[in-house]
Amino acid sequence: MTGVGAGPVLKVFAALVYAFLLSPVLIVIVISFSADSFIVFPPTGLSLQWYGRLFGHPALMAGLQFSLVIAVIVSVLSLALGVPAAYALAKGNFRGREALANLFLAPILLPTLVLGLALLLFFQPLRLTATIPGLVLGHLCVTLPFVVRMMTTAFATLPDEVEAAAATLGAPPWRVAQRVTLPLAMPGLLAAAALSFLLSFDETVISLFLSGPRASTLPVEMVRYVEGRTDPMIAALSVLLIAGTLVIVIAVEKLVGVTRAIGR
Amino acid sequence: MPSLSIQGLTKRYGATVAVDGLSLDVGAGEAVALLGPSGCGKTTTLRMVAGLIEPGDGSIRLDGVDITRQPAYRRGMGYVFQSYALFPHMSVSANVGFGLDERGVGRAERDQRVSQALDLVRLQGLGHRKPKELSGGQQQRVALARALVIKPAVLLLDESLSNLDSKLRDAMRQEIRDIQRALSITTLFVTHDQIEAFTMCDRIAVMEKGRIAQIGSARDIYDDPVSRFVAQFVGRANVLPLTRTGDGLSLAGAPVSVSSVPTGDVDLFIRPQLVKLLAPSEPASGLDRLTGKVTRVSFVGERVEVVVDTAAGRIIVEPPAGTTPPDEGADIGVGWRPADARAFRREDA
Numbered sequence A: 001m002t003g004v005g006a007g008p009v010l011k012v013f014a015a016l017v018y019a020f021l022l023s024p025v026l027i028v029i030v031i032s033f034s035a036d037s038f039i040v041f042p043p044t045g046l047s048l049q050w051y052g053r054l055f056g057h058p059a060l061m062a063g064l065q066f067s068l069v070i071a072v073i074v075s076v077l078s079l080a081l082g083v084p085a086a087y088a089l090a091k092g093n094f095r096g097r098e099a100l101a102n103l104f105l106a107p108i109l110l111p112t113l114v115l116g117l118a119l120l121l122f123f124q125p126l127r128l129t130a131t132i133p134g135l136v137l138g139h140l141c142v143t144l145p146f147v148v149r150m151m152t153t154a155f156a157t158l159p160d161e162v163e164a165a166a167a168t169l170g171a172p173p174w175r176v177a178q179r180v181t182l183p184l185a186m187p188g189l190l191a192a193a194a195l196s197f198l199l200s201f202d203e204t205v206i207s208l209f210l211s212g213p214r215a216s217t218l219p220v221e222m223v224r225y226v227e228g229r230t231d232p233m234i235a236a237l238s239v240l241l242i243a244g245t246l247v248i249v250i251a252v253e254k255l256v257g258v259t260r261a262i263g264r
Numbered sequence B: 001m002p003s004l005s006i007q008g009l010t011k012r013y014g015a016t017v018a019v020d021g022l023s024l025d026v027g028a029g030e031a032v033a034l035l036g037p038s039g040c041g042k043t044t045t046l047r048m049v050a051g052l053i054e055p056g057d058g059s060i061r062l063d064g065v066d067i068t069r070q071p072a073y074r075r076g077m078g079y080v081f082q083s084y085a086l087f088p089h090m091s092v093s094a095n096v097g098f099g100l101d102e103r104g105v106g107r108a109e110r111d112q113r114v115s116q117a118l119d120l121v122r123l124q125g126l127g128h129r130k131p132k133e134l135s136g137g138q139q140q141r142v143a144l145a146r147a148l149v150i151k152p153a154v155l156l157l158d159e160s161l162s163n164l165d166s167k168l169r170d171a172m173r174q175e176i177r178d179i180q181r182a183l184s185i186t187t188l189f190v191t192h193d194q195i196e197a198f199t200m201c202d203r204i205a206v207m208e209k210g211r212i213a214q215i216g217s218a219r220d221i222y223d224d225p226v227s228r229f230v231a232q233f234v235g236r237a238n239v240l241p242l243t244r245t246g247d248g249l250s251l252a253g254a255p256v257s258v259s260s261v262p263t264g265d266v267d268l269f270i271r272p273q274l275v276k277l278l279a280p281s282e283p284a285s286g287l288d289r290l291t292g293k294v295t296r297v298s299f300v301g302e303r304v305e306v307v308v309d310t311a312a313g314r315i316i317v318e319p320p321a322g323t324t325p326p327d328e329g330a331d332i333g334v335g336w337r338p339a340d341a342r343a344f345r346r347e348d349a
């Protein structure tokens, strides 16, 4: 790929880019173990005190719990609504299929700021702001297009003949879905579930518009916290979030890898 | 085994008519080949019979019962796809047992029938493998076993051998034919390969542009093609332009006779095996004849092929085995019985 001599230069360059990209993360990790009471780098001593305080912080812990609940509901609903829609878009043969596919993808193109404001104006008269249904609906605007897009691709690459074979062998449509289509689409399903979970958990802008005093997601609570002060507690929280995300990504990678291996 | 009856089957895709009023009867236990060039509507026909495509018009009956609007999963037909379409996430046994599960067959009986089916296609002991761990020929057998194990009302095969190499194909032809005969399964077999059609089926339906051009035994179709298309698609033929003379026909000035002659410009068709080589001046009673020069003698496997250039055009002759072929460059005569020649209307080039 590269000539002799270009190799080392390129490697050093790549290493520098990675170092640049990862250095904030590394700094955050170091600060999270700080023994100081405000942010200094490098810290004068190491401790776990900020982790301890984090778990004792009621607003952030409530936000975390609330975010987890929302993310789980959003993932389940995204799959429940997005998977059948994607199947119809990938395999169906009906008028306006193209238009419908574009409609499903449209929210991706909209800045979340606009989406958040629109949802706020729309939800306020319906008394849906600062409620679980309101936030779930708001997050679905973000996750559903992604799930539909991922699963449309996943279904489109499944050969029609495999499903047709199941039908000729006596399987009615729901049995074909259960025994053939869904198992073969499993890697895509897992990835879509993980993605909608992470997108919902991470969603800040829409949540800022739709949250209220007794119903705030973790990112909203974090924004509120850092408005007041900056101390290493937020670094400790960041480290936990990074670790959680990594666990999900690695788990999906492993599962999808395994499913692929036993698949084809 | 039930009989299959197709009447006026039609399928349009926008402006293309994929299948155009096709009618065909397959007797109980009979194997019929749908033979035709690519794009003539064979797959579409087979899929309509299986219930995978909804017909635009026409009817399909199984033992007299109309199944035209019945969904595929109720028809109980065994379909072997060109791509095999095995379930990649299931073992060979699970693939073969799929149709039995859907029929609610108990575990013990299921296992027994799966292993019988695997025996039948000589795949004993490979039940635990995944399809991707098998060769193309083995996958083909799994697809066949999977279709046979449900004791299908009709067996439908779509170009099922075209992905195999030629040696394997020969073996599978025999095997499938033997199984079809032994179980006497009503079979509809789609192919564009005439050897496959000839060796595997009782009757052949030659398809052209969504219709059946001719149906009959291999012999009938080869000896007595009803149209120019059939004569050219099945087997080989010499095609020579005929000219009309006062009351008859001639080939480059030599008078010839042909039994039935359509109106308009016509060509003479004669099979290479039915042309005899004659000495240049040899009188040949009862034969129409031409003279020419041998331009090439080639050995095509076990056959000899002699190419003769005549005033009417190039003629390929396949003399019977054991004849001493003439020398290249020699003057020679060629002749045939008028009863063996056919005349078909010339196509606009």
Ligand SMILES: Nc1ncnc2c1ncn2[C@@H]1O[C@H](COP(=O)(O)OP(=O)(O)O)[C@@H](O)[C@H]1O
Pocket (backbone or CB within 6 Å): B013, B016, B017, B018, B036, B037, B038, B039, B040, B041, B042, B043, B044, B045
């Ligand atoms: N889903 C489809 N949409 C549009 N045209 C089709 C479709 N399926 C088949 N056709 C057309 O119908 C004709 C017959 O196709 P097919 O039955 O697959 O032929 P064969 O199997 O004999 O090669 C072809 O011209 C093909 O292009």
Ligand SMILES: [Mg+2]
Pocket (backbone or CB within 6 Å): B042, B043, B044, B159
């Ligand atoms: Mg075809």
